[in-house]
Amino acid sequence: MGQLVPNSGLSTRDSGLPPVLLFEQVSKWYGPVIGLNQVTLELRGGITGLVGANGAGKSTLLRLATGQLRPSLGRVTIRGIDAWDWRAKAKVGYCPDNDAFYEDMAGREFVRSMARLCGFERAEADRRTEAVLDRVGMADRANRKLGGYSKGMRQRIKLAQALLHDPELLVLDEPLSGIDPLGRQEMLELFRGLAAQGKCLLVSSHELEELEKLTDHVAILARGRIAAVGTVTQIRDMLDDQPLSIRIDAADPRRLAALLVNRPDVVGVDLDPAVLGDGAAGTLVVRARNPRRFFEDFGRLVLSERLDVARLEPLDESAHAVLGYLLGGSGRT
Amino acid sequence: MSLPPATPQLLRYRALGGPRLGPWQGVKAIARSSLQLLARRKLFWVLYAFSVMIFLFYFFGQYLMVFLEQRVNDAMVRTGGVFGRTIRPEFVTKMLRDALHMDGSADTYGDFMWTEGYIAMVILAFAGSIMVGNDFQHNSLPFYLSKPISRRHYLFGKAVAVAAVVNLMITIPALALFVEYGFIDTWDYYVDSARLLFGILAYGAALTVTLSLLLLVTATWLKRTVPLVMVWTTVFVLCRLIHRWLVDQLGMSPQWRLIDIWNNMYLFGQWCFGKEHHLLRPTNQVQPPYWQATAVMVAVCVACVLYLRKRVRAVEIIH
Numbered sequence: 231m232g233q234l235v236p237n238s239g240l241s242t243r244d245s246g247l248p249p250v251l252l253f254e255q256v257s258k259w260y261g262p263v264i265g266l267n268q269v270t271l272e273l274r275g276g277i278t279g280l281v282g283a284n285g286a287g288k289s290t291l292l293r294l295a296t297g298q299l300r301p302s303l304g305r306v307t308i309r310g311i312d313a314w315d316w317r318a319k320a321k322v323g324y325c326p327d328n329d330a331f332y333e334d335m336a337g338r339e340f341v342r343s344m345a346r347l348c349g350f351e352r353a354e355a356d357r358r359t360e361a362v363l364d365r366v367g368m369a370d371r372a373n374r375k376l377g378g379y380s381k382g383m384r385q386r387i388k389l390a391q392a393l394l395h396d397p398e399l400l401v402l403d404e405p406l407s408g409i410d411p412l413g414r415q416e417m418l419e420l421f422r423g424l425a426a427q428g429k430c431l432l433v434s435s436h437e438l439e440e441l442e443k444l445t446d447h448v449a450i451l452a453r454g455r456i457a458a459v460g461t462v463t464q465i466r467d468m469l470d471d472q473p474l475s476i477r478i479d480a481a482d483p484r485r486l487a488a489l490l491v492n493r494p495d496v497v498g499v500d501l502d503p504a505v506l507g508d509g510a511a512g513t514l515v516v517r518a519r520n521p522r523r524f525f526e527d528f529g530r531l532v533l534s535e536r537l538d539v540a541r542l543e544p545l546d547e548s549a550h551a552v553l554g555y556l557l558g559g560s561g562r563t
Numbered sequence: 564m565s566l567p568p569a570t571p572q573l574l575r576y577r578a579l580g581g582p583r584l585g586p587w588q589g590v591k592a593i594a595r596s597s598l599q600l601l602a603r604r605k606l607f608w609v610l611y612a613f614s615v616m617i618f619l620f621y622f623f624g625q626y627l628m629v630f631l632e633q634r635v636n637d638a639m640v641r642t643g644g645v646f647g648r649t650i651r652p653e654f655v656t657k658m659l660r661d662a663l664h665m666d667g668s669a670d671t672y673g674d675f676m677w678t679e680g681y682i683a684m685v686i687l688a689f690a691g692s693i694m695v696g697n698d699f700q701h702n703s704l705p706f707y708l709s710k711p712i713s714r715r716h717y718l719f720g721k722a723v724a725v726a727a728v729v730n731l732m733i734t735i736p737a738l739a740l741f742v743e744y745g746f747i748d749t750w751d752y753y754v755d756s757a758r759l760l761f762g763i764l765a766y767g768a769a770l771t772v773t774l775s776l777l778l779l780v781t782a783t784w785l786k787r788t789v790p791l792v793m794v795w796t797t798v799f800v801l802c803r804l805i806h807r808w809l810v811d812q813l814g815m816s817p818q819w820r821l822i823d824i825w826n827n828m829y830l831f832g833q834w835c836f837g838k839e840h841h842l843l844r845p846t847n848q849v850q851p852p853y854w855q856a857t858a859v860m861v862a863v864c865v866a867c868v869l870y871l872r873k874r875v876r877a878v879e880i881i882h
Contacts, residue, residue, distance in 0.1 A: 293705075296705075296708075296709045297708070297709070298704075298705060298708045298709060314713075316585075316586045316711040316712055316713055316716075317711070319709065319710060319711040319712070320711040322709065323709075324705065324709035326705040326706065326709070328702050328705070330701035330702045330703045330706075331703070332596075332600060332697075332703070334600070334603055343592060343595070343596045343599075344706065344710065346588070346589075346591070346592035346595070346596075347589045347592040347593065347596075347707065347710045347712065348589070348710055348711060349585060349586065349588040349589055349711060350588075391706065392709075395710075395711070401709075
C-alpha cells in the first residue's frame with residue numbers, strides 16, 4: 231500500500247524553520263531484513279500517534295528519530311541537523327518503552343545523573359531535576375529506590391528524564407503503559423500541555439483508544455512503510471475500497487433501507503437482526519463508499535422524505551478500525 | 564494590616580533554559596554514575612581495603628628500612644608488643660631490601676604495581692557487569708544514547724571509570740611511595756630516580772589502557788558476571804599457568820610467555836623502569852625480549868579498539 235498522505239505540517243508558527251523531524255526516503259536494513267522501507271515523514275509540531283502491528287517498524291523509526299540508529303539509506307534530521315549528531319539529540323527527549331534502570335538508585339538520583347549526562351552543571355542539573363519531577367508528579371516519591379517503584383511510577387520517571395533538557399521533539403514509546411486511569415488522565419493533560427507550548431510529540435502506543443483521546447493525527451506503519459499519515463477521518467475517507475459502516479436508528483427502517491439502497495454511494499444495507507444483534511429492531515447498518523458525500527446526501531434525503539432518524543453513528547471510523555483496514559487484518563497492534 | 568490574598572495562578576510548566584555543555588560533560592557523568600554503582604558493592608570495599616593494606620605495608624616497610632639503615636646504630640634492637648624479641652637490624656634491613664624489595668628501586672614499584680594490579684583486576688572482573696555489562700544486558704543503553712552524546716562518548720565514559728579505579732589503586736599509590744621514599748631518604752632521590760617516575764607513569768598508563776579496553780570488550784561481549792570472571796581467569800591465570808608449563812617444564816621457546824598479557828604488561832613496566840633484561844626476576848625464568856612483550860600488548864589493545872569500533876557500529880548494541 232502506498233502512502234496516502236506524504237507528510238503533515240501542523241504548525242505554521244515555525245514555518246520558516248526546518249521541520250522538527252524529517253525522514254527523507256529512509257530505509258533501514260538489519261542484515262537481509264528490512265526494518266523501514268523508504269519512509270518519508272515530516273513533523274512540525276503537535277501530537278502525532280504512531281501505530282502499527284508488531285514488527286511494522288515502529289521501534290526502528292523511533293530509534294532513528296532519536297539518533298540511536300543510523301539509516302541505511304536516506305536521511306533523518308532534527309531541525310535540519312542529522313539525528314545522529316549530538317546537537318540534534320539535544321533537541322530530542324526520548325521515553326523508551328523498557329524500564330531498565332539501575333534498581334539500586336533512587337528516582338531523584340537517576341534523573342539527576344541523566345541531567346548531568348545532558349551536559350548540565352550540578353546546580354542546573356539539580357534545578358531541572360526538581361522541575362521535571364514536580365512536572366510528572368514524582369517530587370515527593372523520588373527518594374525511594376527505583377527497584378521499589380510501580381510500573382506507573384517508573385513511567386513517570388522515564389518521562390521526567392526525557393523532559394530534562396526541554397526538548398523540541400518528544401518521542402514517547404508506550405508512555406501510558408501501566409499507568410492507572412487517573413494517572414493516564416494526568417499524563418494526557420501533560421502531553422497536551424507540552425504540545426500547546428509548541429513541542430512536537432511522537433507517541434507510539436498500542437492503546438488506540440487512549441491515543442485517540444490524545445490526538446487524531448496518526449502515522450500508520452505497515453511492513454516497514456508509512457501506510458498513511460493524517461487525521462483518522464482523513465485516512466478513513468481515502469479508503470475507497472473499505473465502505474464506511476454507519477448505524478442508523480430510524481422509526482421506519484425498512485422504508486429508509488429502500489430509499490438508501492438506490493443512492494449512488496451506498497454499497498449495502500443490512501436489516502438482519504441476527505447481524506445487528508438483539509434490541510436492534512429499529513436499526514439498520516449502511517455501508518457507504520464515499521462517507522462525506524454520503525452524509526451530505528443523507529441529510530438532504532432525511533429532509534426531503536421527512537424521515538424520523540434517532541441516531542446516526544459511524545461504526546468503523548476509529549483508529550482501531552482504520553488500522554485494521556490498512557493492515558488487512560483485525561487491527562490488532 | 565493584613566495583605567490581600569495573592570491572586571491564584573495556575574501552575575504552568577516553565578520552559579527550562581540555561582547553559583548546556585558539550586558531550587564531554589556527559590563522559591564525566593557516565594564515569595561518575597559508573598563509579599557510584601561500583602561503590603555500592605561491599606565486595607569492592609573489601610578488595611579496596613585489601614589494596615590499601617598492601618600500600619600501607621609498602622609505605623611503612625620503606626620507612627622502616629630507611630629508619631633502620633640511617634638511625635639505628637645498635638647491634639641489637641628489641642621489638643615491642645606482646646611477642647617482643649631481640650633482633651639484629653641488619654637482618655631486618657636485608658629482608659626488606661632483598662626479599663621484599665622495599666628500597667625505592669624499580670623492583671619496589673614493579674612488585675607493588677604488579678600486586679595491586681592483580682587486586683584491581685579481580686575488582687574489575689566482578690565490576691565489569693555492573694559498570695558496563697548491565698547496560699547491554701538490561702537494555703539501559705537507550706537512556707544513554709538518546710542523550711546528547713554519541714556511542715564514542717559512552718564508551719569513553721565507561722573507560723574513564725575503569726581508569727579511575729585502576730589509577731586509584733595502582734598508579735597513585737605507587738607515586739605516593741615514590742614521593743615518600745624521597746622524603747625519608749634524600750632529596751637527590753627524585754633527581755637520580757627520575758626514570759622510576761617515568762616507569763610508574765608508563766606502567767600505570769599501560770595497565771590503565773589495557774585493563775580498560777579488555778574490560779569494555781569482555782563486558783560488552785559477555786555482559787554477565789560469571790562468564791566475565793571465567794574469561795578473565797583464563798586470560799590472566801590460565802594463560803600464566805600454560806606458559807610456565809610450556810617454557811619452564813617442557814623447555815619450549817620463551818616466546819610462549821607472550822600469551823600471558825599480564826606478564827607482557829609487567830615486562831613493559833620493567834622496560835620503562837630501565838631494568839636490565841638479564842636482571843629480571845626470577846632469574847631462572849627466561850623472558851621474551853621487552854619489545855616483543857610490548858608489541859603483543861599493543862596488538863591486544865588495537866584488537867580491542869577494533870572490536871569496540873565494530874561493536875558500537877553494530878545494530879546489536881541496542882537489542
